[in-house]
Amino acid sequence: MGRLTGGDPSLLRRINATVVLRALRSATDALTLTELVRGTGLSRPTVEGIMEGLQVAGLAAECADAPGELRRQGRPARRYRFCAEAGHLLGIEIGPHRVSAVLSDLAGARLDRAERPISEQAGAEERLELAAANALELVSSCAVARSTLRAVGVGTPGIVRADGSMRLSTALPGWTGLPLGERLRRTFRCPVLVENDANAAVVAERWQGVASGCTDVVMVLAGLSPGAGSLIGGRLHRGFGGAAGEIGALHLLGREAFPERLLSTTGEPLHPLDEAAVAEVFALARSGDERAEQAVERFIHRLVHDVAALVLALDPELVVVGGWAAGLDGLLDPLRTELERYCLRPPRVALSALGEDAVAVGALRLALDLVEEQLFVVEST
Amino acid sequence: MGRLTGGDPSLLRRINATVVLRALRSATDALTLTELVRGTGLSRPTVEGIMEGLQVAGLAAECADAPGELRRQGRPARRYRFCAEAGHLLGIEIGPHRVSAVLSDLAGARLDRAERPISEQAGAEERLELAAANALELVSSCAVARSTLRAVGVGTPGIVRADGSMRLSTALPGWTGLPLGERLRRTFRCPVLVENDANAAVVAERWQGVASGCTDVVMVLAGLSPGAGSLIGGRLHRGFGGAAGEIGALHLLGREAFPERLLSTTGEPLHPLDEAAVAEVFALARSGDERAEQAVERFIHRLVHDVAALVLALDPELVVVGGWAAGLDGLLDPLRTELERYCLRPPRVALSALGEDAVAVGALRLALDLVEEQLFVVEST
Numbered sequence: 001m002g003r004l005t006g007g008d009p010s011l012l013r014r015i016n017a018t019v020v021l022r023a024l025r026s027a028t029d030a031l032t033l034t035e036l037v038r039g040t041g042l043s044r045p046t047v048e049g050i051m052e053g054l055q056v057a058g059l060a061a062e063c064a065d066a067p068g069e070l071r072r073q074g075r076p077a078r079r080y081r082f083c084a085e086a087g088h089l090l091g092i093e094i095g096p097h098r099v100s101a102v103l104s105d106l107a108g109a110r111l112d113r114a115e116r117p118i119s120e121q122a123g124a125e126e127r128l129e130l131a132a133a134n135a136l137e138l139v140s141s142c143a144v145a146r147s148t149l150r151a152v153g154v155g156t157p158g159i160v161r162a163d164g165s166m167r168l169s170t171a172l173p174g175w176t177g178l179p180l181g182e183r184l185r186r187t188f189r190c191p192v193l194v195e196n197d198a199n200a201a202v203v204a205e206r207w208q209g210v211a212s213g214c215t216d217v218v219m220v221l222a223g224l225s226p227g228a229g230s231l232i233g234g235r236l237h238r239g240f241g242g243a244a245g246e247i248g249a250l251h252l253l254g255r256e257a258f259p260e261r262l263l264s265t266t267g268e269p270l271h272p273l274d275e276a277a278v279a280e281v282f283a284l285a286r287s288g289d290e291r292a293e294q295a296v297e298r299f300i301h302r303l304v305h306d307v308a309a310l311v312l313a314l315d316p317e318l319v320v321v322g323g324w325a326a327g328l329d330g331l332l333d334p335l336r337t338e339l340e341r342y343c344l345r346p347p348r349v350a351l352s353a354l355g356e357d358a359v360a361v362g363a364l365r366l367a368l369d370l371v372e373e374q375l376f377v378v379e380s381t
Numbered sequence: 382m383g384r385l386t387g388g389d390p391s392l393l394r395r396i397n398a399t400v401v402l403r404a405l406r407s408a409t410d411a412l413t414l415t416e417l418v419r420g421t422g423l424s425r426p427t428v429e430g431i432m433e434g435l436q437v438a439g440l441a442a443e444c445a446d447a448p449g450e451l452r453r454q455g456r457p458a459r460r461y462r463f464c465a466e467a468g469h470l471l472g473i474e475i476g477p478h479r480v481s482a483v484l485s486d487l488a489g490a491r492l493d494r495a496e497r498p499i500s501e502q503a504g505a506e507e508r509l510e511l512a513a514a515n516a517l518e519l520v521s522s523c524a525v526a527r528s529t530l531r532a533v534g535v536g537t538p539g540i541v542r543a544d545g546s547m548r549l550s551t552a553l554p555g556w557t558g559l560p561l562g563e564r565l566r567r568t569f570r571c572p573v574l575v576e577n578d579a580n581a582a583v584v585a586e587r588w589q590g591v592a593s594g595c596t597d598v599v600m601v602l603a604g605l606s607p608g609a610g611s612l613i614g615g616r617l618h619r620g621f622g623g624a625a626g627e628i629g630a631l632h633l634l635g636r637e638a639f640p641e642r643l644l645s646t647t648g649e650p651l652h653p654l655d656e657a658a659v660a661e662v663f664a665l666a667r668s669g670d671e672r673a674e675q676a677v678e679r680f681i682h683r684l685v686h687d688v689a690a691l692v693l694a695l696d697p698e699l700v701v702v703g704g705w706a707a708g709l710d711g712l713l714d715p716l717r718t719e720l721e722r723y724c725l726r727p728p729r730v731a732l733s734a735l736g737e738d739a740v741a742v743g744a745l746r747l748a749l750d751l752v753e754e755q756l757f758v759v760e761s762t
Binding site: 243 | 548549611618621698
């Protein structure tokens with residue numbers, strides 16, 4: 001009958017349903033029962049039973065005949081497809097200057113994104129409410145029912161506990177101690193995963209960005225709260241206490257100052273410290289402005305220090321530079337030159353392909369991982 | 382009959398032999414056939430057959446009756462024990478100032494150690510020959526037959542390729558490119574594993590030192606060629622290109638000088654830069670010598686910089702400080718204080734328990750791992 005004989009019949013049914021669902025999902029087109037039987041090695045009655053169950057669960061649907069398809073003699077072959085629209089996922093970034101969200105279907109295809117600015121000084125409640133409101137408005141504006149949310153991923157600066165609460169966050173006022181996951185679970189009424197922002201960003205770059213196919217990656221997220229996320233052997237390296245890559249203090253070691261001072265061309269700290277302001281300093285430097293040239297040199301010197309320390313410790317295949325440094329293409333050549341000087345085995349260096357979307361997209365990918373584990377779980381026997 | 386039914390009969394025999402060997406090895410005392418039958422769940426004829434095979438292979442031996450044991454009626458019960466003396470292992474360190482070796486039996490129990498000094502300027506051939514000669518003399522002096530060597534582990538500074546050749550070593554003249562593993566395999570006529578010295582040292586501290594029971598450890602090996610070895614989730618983290626922890630350049634990032642200058646009390650570089658010389662500077666500082674105090678302060682500042690960079694990148698549970706810094710107990714308190722300042726989640730800090738033996742003992746443990754994999758291999762089914 002099935003792929004397995006004996007054992008727990010409900011487990012067997014679940015494994016068989018998983019096999020069918022995977023086949024449906026990976027197919028580029030709708031499949032007939034005959035194709036499913038052939039592709040899965042299951043019997044026709046088994047596949048028929050599973051397809052009924054998947055249709056009841058809303059995960060598979062029978063297609064109308066493809067347009068122009070000729071009906072042969074007898075009844076036409078029924079065709080089934082995976083219902084990516086049966087569920088939705090949110091990826092949310094909660095940062096120092098803004099909150100943002102991306103919405104996708106069950107296949108991870110993006111429907112839309114939304115963001116709102118927020119003050120660095122805003123309190124935890126205000127920030128949390130704005131993040132939730134921004135995401136819920138995105139869901140409404142896409143005409144998606146809130147009840148179809150299967151999971152929400154959140155990326156935010158700081159050290160996150162396994163239960164989704166914030167162990168420590170120096171970048172956001174009132175954030176330390178916040179039960180962020182629990183609060184958002186109440187809002188969204190589905191599983192909520194909370195991850196450090198740089199960790200989410202490196203996951204995003206591997207999924208849809210410049211780290212595609214790489215297993216050993218360090219991503220440096222420049223910004224008000226500089227941090228790094230690392231993949232080792234394809235898996236997130238969070239560290240023993242979740243603090244891996246919290247390199248905010250590295251510049252103190254190198255006796256350097258904070259980025260808003262490094263990048264200042266006026267003697268006053270650069271404010272606001274965002275991608276546009278930083279890009280302006282870089283443009284000024286390219287046009288020959290001496291103070292801007294010095295500012296860029298100071299900034300690159302610090303970035304090299306941070307990146308080199310990470311590279312020497314971890315020896316990654318690839319370093320991705322993101323945050324508001326992304327898009328600043330004047331950065332890469334000096335960074336490469338300096339890494340060649342300091343590292344016995346210099347890694348490749350690339351700018352983030354996802355730019356300001358990296359954190360939210362990575363949070364979405366982590367939510368999708370959770371849902372896929374649930375949909376496609378096969379217990380090891 | 383056996384634990385498995387059907388399948389490859391030679392595989393089945395091997396699995397059963399492994400089960401019996403494990404039982405023998407983990408027992409504190411010799412075991413009777415009846416005890417082995419009870420402990421393994423195998424049949425008596427199966428255990429008898431396996432014991433014959435293990436005796437032929439020299440891995441098990443029948444014991445004489447224990448002294449004072451009374452013979453009951455009938456023939457006495459035969460007792461068997463694991464023959465740890467059936468094979469031997471070497472752990473070798475090849476460093477800038479010395480070569481050393483430790484010898485153990487198949488159970489990892491140490492028989493003896495030996496070391497020889499060598500000049501930092503010695504060429505690769507001279508260093509290799511001295512390392513081999515020192516180890517072979519150790520084997521002879523313990524009255525062990527060279528033919529009983531089952532594996533040799535080697536720890537040495539630099540980046541090691543998977544085939545045991547040196548990809549890069551800046552610390553030892555002529556070392557880069559040397560096919561170290563292959564050369565020593567010809568000498569010892571058994572498998573030779575080559576590992577970075579700091580990686581070997583962290584393995585040693587976990588086996589017999591201060592990192593016992595820890596899974597996330599960074600070990601900093603201070604010395605002429607400072608380096609670090611890391612365990613992540615209990616496994617060595619070698620990095621994408623084998624260069625993880627090659628932090629020799631970190632002090633350049635912090636605009637610091639080399640340790641022989643940092644620790645100088647005369648204006649001239651400290652020479653030789655070994656544990657005794659460094660201990661003398663620390664003792665002078667404790668006695669109130671101002672220049673020595675300044676030297677120690679410079680040295681600690683640099684060590685904190687290196688360690689903090691590693692800790693921020695990796696977030697380990699424990700940092701172990703070894704190399705010639707080991708035993709210098711004045712180091713730990715300032716290191717802890719500084720890490721508390723810089724790290725969001727400061728790790729525990731400890732001095733190496735194995736001191737100058739750490740690299741050779743770690744190399745021995747890696748050789749033992751290899752042999753145990755071979756002796757106790759059970760294929761996953």
